[in-house]
């Protein structure tokens with residue numbers, strides 16, 4: 001493995017709190033949200049906008065690249081591989097209906113991180129075979145952010161822990177109220193969107209969740 005490849009993979013293995021930012025969801029400036037979550041201790045951020053035109057997305061992605069570069073925060077782009085390559089994002093997150101992992105690698109480079117959404121153990125096995133660097137496991141609970149996807153509950157998390165050796169983030173309906181239960185169940189890396197970016201005080205909401213993860217961190 002090349003040094004740069006090890007660098008990116010290692011950086012993902014250090015992630016505890018992964019924040020998904022959709023500026024249009026809260027009608028706020030993306031750069032401001034980003035700065036607040038970084039201040040609160042986010043280890044990785046994902047820029048996710050499903051319907052925004054590419055040129056607008058690209059402008060935000062450039063800002064995100066600059067800001068995350070200054071703070072050494074891992075920067076991942078949802079779905080838009082070409083833009084991830086263009087702005088030199090650290091990684092790409094792809095859903096089940098997005099492109100395949102091989103094609104994504106060709107666009108963003110072999111050394112970058114590729115994450116795949118999974119909703120059942122078959123998808124998780126496939127993601128592992130196809131060479132994903134991490135998977136997301138969810139939605140654990142109902143979430144308005146991805147309301148068409150039925151919740152999988154903690155049972156799927158247990159299956160992943162038993163069978164899959166890739167790093168994973170748990171996702172979907174996670175808040176400060178249920179995070180401790182999820183961490184106890186083995187969800188050591190958590191991805192959150194609305195409970196952070198829709199809160200009144202984004203920095204404080206991020207800090208609260210990060211503290212819970214650090215306090216219960218089995219890696220330290």
Ligand code: 3NM
Nearest residue numbers: 138139143145172173192193194
């Ligand atoms: N992907 P919130 S759940 C973007 O299970 C996304 O693949 C999911 O948002 C999956 O923290 C989800 O607001 C929404 O529930 C996460």
